[in-house]
Amino acid sequence: MINKKVRNIEEAISGVESNMTFMFGGFGLSGIPENAIAALSKTTINNLTCISNNAGVDGFGLGLLLERKQIKKMISSYVGENIEFERQMLSKELDVELIPQGTLAERCRAGGAGIPAFFTPAGYGTEVQQNKEVRDFNGKKHILEKALIADFAFVKAWKGDTAGNLIYKGTARNFNPLMAMAGKITVAEVEELVPEGQLDPNQIHTPGIFVQRILQGAKFEKRIENITTRKK
Amino acid sequence: MALDKNGIAKRIAQELKNNTYVNLGIGIPTLVANHIPVGLNVEFQSENGVLGMGPFPFEGDEDPDLINAGKQTITTLPGAVLFDSAMSFSMIRGNHIQLSVLGAMEVAENGDIANWKIPGKMVKGMGGAMDLVASSENIIVAMTHTNRKGQSKLLKKCTLPITGVSCVKKIVTDLAVVQVTREGFKLLERAPGVSVNEIISATEAKLIVPHQVPEMDI
Numbered sequence: 001m002i003n004k005k006v007r008n009i010e011e012a013i014s015g016v017e018s019n020m021t022f023m024f025g026g027f028g029l030s031g032i033p034e035n036a037i038a039a040l041s042k043t044t045i046n047n048l049t050c051i052s053n054n055a056g057v058d059g060f061g062l063g064l065l066l067e068r069k070q071i072k073k074m075i076s077s078y079v080g081e082n083i084e085f086e087r088q089m090l091s092k093e094l095d096v097e098l099i100p101q102g103t104l105a106e107r108c109r110a111g112g113a114g115i116p117a118f119f120t121p122a123g124y125g126t127e128v129q130q131n132k133e134v135r136d137f138n139g140k141k142h143i144l145e146k147a148l149i150a151d152f153a154f155v156k157a158w159k160g161d162t163a164g165n166l167i168y169k170g171t172a173r174n175f176n177p178l179m180a181m182a183g184k185i186t187v188a189e190v191e192e193l194v195p196e197g198q199l200d201p202n203q204i205h206t207p208g209i210f211v212q213r214i215l216q217g218a219k220f221e222k223r224i225e226n227i228t229t230r231k232k
Numbered sequence: 233m234a235l236d237k238n239g240i241a242k243r244i245a246q247e248l249k250n251n252t253y254v255n256l257g258i259g260i261p262t263l264v265a266n267h268i269p270v271g272l273n274v275e276f277q278s279e280n281g282v283l284g285m286g287p288f289p290f291e292g293d294e295d296p297d298l299i300n301a302g303k304q305t306i307t308t309l310p311g312a313v314l315f316d317s318a319m320s321f322s323m324i325r326g327n328h329i330q331l332s333v334l335g336a337m338e339v340a341e342n343g344d345i346a347n348w349k350i351p352g353k354m355v356k357g358m359g360g361a362m363d364l365v366a367s368s369e370n371i372i373v374a375m376t377h378t379n380r381k382g383q384s385k386l387l388k389k390c391t392l393p394i395t396g397v398s399c400v401k402k403i404v405t406d407l408a409v410v411q412v413t414r415e416g417f418k419l420l421e422r423a424p425g426v427s428v429n430e431i432i433s434a435t436e437a438k439l440i441v442p443h444q445v446p447e448m449d450i
Contacts, residue, residue, distance in 0.1 A: 027280040027317070028303035030296060053317070080356035081303075089355060098348075098355070101279060102321025102363030109318040120325065121366035125397035127349075128362060158297075170297030170314060171281045177316045205316075222296040228304035229291045 001163040001196045004214045009039040012187045012213050016152060018045045019072075023108065023150040023179040024052040024062060028225045031172030032061050033154040035189045035217040041065055049073040051148060053104060053175050055085045060223055069093070075148075077101035081225070100128060103145050105178055110147035112181020112210065117146045153183025156217070157206070160190035161199050164208030173205065180210045189217040233425045234406040235450075240374050242267040242450050243421075244333055244404050247372055248274050252330040253323075255279065255364060258302040260374040261333040277329055279360040281320050284312025301360065324360065325367045332368035334361060336375045336400075338390045341416040341437040343400040345373060346392035358395055365396030377405035377434050384436035386410065386417060407431050409448065416440060421448045 006012045013036060016022075022040075026032030037056075041064040048071050055074055056062035065071050066084050073095040079085055088094035099107070100122040110118055119142035123129055133144040155176040158169035166188055168176055180186050188206075193216040208214075235243070241263035248254065248268060255277045256262050265276060265287075276285040278300040285300060286307035294305040308314075323329055338346040345365055348358035365371055378384055386403065402420075403410045408431045409421040418440040422431055424447050432439055 027301075028299060030280075030299050030303070076357060078357040078359040086355070090352070096355070098357040100358055100362035101317065101360035102325055105317035105321055120363075122325065122363040124366065125344075126362060126395060127393050128358075168316075170295060171278075171299050172297040173314060173316050174281050175317050178318050224294060224296045224299075224305060225303040226299070226305070227294050228288045228306075229294060230288045232290050 001208070003162050004164040004208065004211055005162045005193065006213045006215050009035050009215065009218065012036065012189070012215050013039050015185065016040065016043065016045055019047045020151040021049040021051065023153040023183060024050060025155040025174065025176030025179050026061070027053055027171065027174035029057065029061050029223050031156050031168065031174050031176055032056070033156040033187070033189050034061070034220060036154040036187055037061060037064055041068055041070070046070040047072045049075065051075040051108070051150060053077050053101065055079045055082050057082055057225065058084050073097065075099065077104050105175060107145055107148040108175065108178040108182045111149040112178065115147055117144055119143065120145055149182050149184065150179070151184055153179040153186040155180045155186060155188050157188055157190045159192045159194065159199060160188055160214050161194050161196045161208070162214065163196040164188065164211030164214050165199055165204045166190065166206035166211065167199060167203055168205050177206045180206045185212045186210055187212070188214045190214065191217060191220055233423065235423045236406070238263055239423070239450060240404050240406060243409065243448050244372055244374055245269060247331070247402070248272055249330065253277055253283065253328065254331045254333070255324065255329050255368070257334040257361070259335040261335060262302060264333055277320070277323060278306070279320050279324060281315050281317060282306070282308060282312060283323070284309045286312070321360070321363050324363050327367050327369060329368055331370045331372065332364045333372050333374055334364065336373045336385065337379070338385050338387055338392055339373055339400050339403055340387050340390045341412070343398040343412040344390050344394050345396050345400050346390040346394045348395050349393045351393065361395050365399040371400050373400050373403045375403070375405055377407040384434055386435045386437050388437045407434060413440070418442070419445055421446055423448055
């Protein structure tokens, strides 16, 4: 097997430059590549286009890159819960492209799967349709959406092996497998990195072929955005 | 008297059918899960990647790797399944979900819905709402009848950017149950103690009012 293991996060993000396009896995704060985001926030790169379902919260997740004004454009489906984001967007410091969540997922999947574009009914008749081809299939209107790829895709998994194979846990899977496929360089940070042969091939979610660099994350805070419980 | 949020959720729960898959949106729709009639079997899907969602966890059992689309901590029920976002929207777009319940800022009499953007003020994004309303065969909106300024949210035409075209089938508000028909809004039920005239005066769009408008049975 090809060994994808890198020693630390600095090595994992080597080659990142200003003006690049990055993808970040995660839904809310669940399953985000915390270590990569923290490391990127310590670099001086900026003018980034970031593709991520959400934009983090103030002080955590992609909120760290926003605070340091490293992001030029954000491509997301939902960006509530972040005051600095809203401020930058309404003052037009930040360019924001909002796209339907299923369309975002499929555009990433398509990018990794060699499908340049596809038709979807989501967004027909709305602002999302503007400047896009519309076509009727089986009596229903659809719009043409193009695939997305990124210079770097940063993903987070529960377990991984040195061959780059990944297993996710719970709803922390979300966009990670799709973005892993769509990165020219995909960097996977995992909670537990094991030697090849230690993961059951039947259970792997992302085959290592999609991953260029893998590392054991130094630290996972795994912050919860909205703790909701019931009484015992 | 106008219903509170739980009253709206309770009335919507009566719309659930046995052995179906249901997606509940953020806000009032999430409360519907608290009012499932006894003996009814429904499986809840959350678009961030879970089918078979259970109740909120007990204090101390929260798992950061297990949340719903509102980013609240959740649990899973026996038989639950976890998946990625493309798989999740294959279920939604592919019309494998029988009912979708959403909140809204405006609904038009042709079934258009607006719930993702107030230009220049609030831009949170559509999340999965556009995918849901584009494909779900049954869409019920849960919302208050009027906004904070007292203006009707049931309109002849939406004034805000829309989320989907001619898709809403039914609206349950704090005042009424309204069906979207080809002829426009039809009043089906009224909240206990709320008169037909109160509902008409709170509705900007034309309302088709049958001779008998029963009170909701909740």
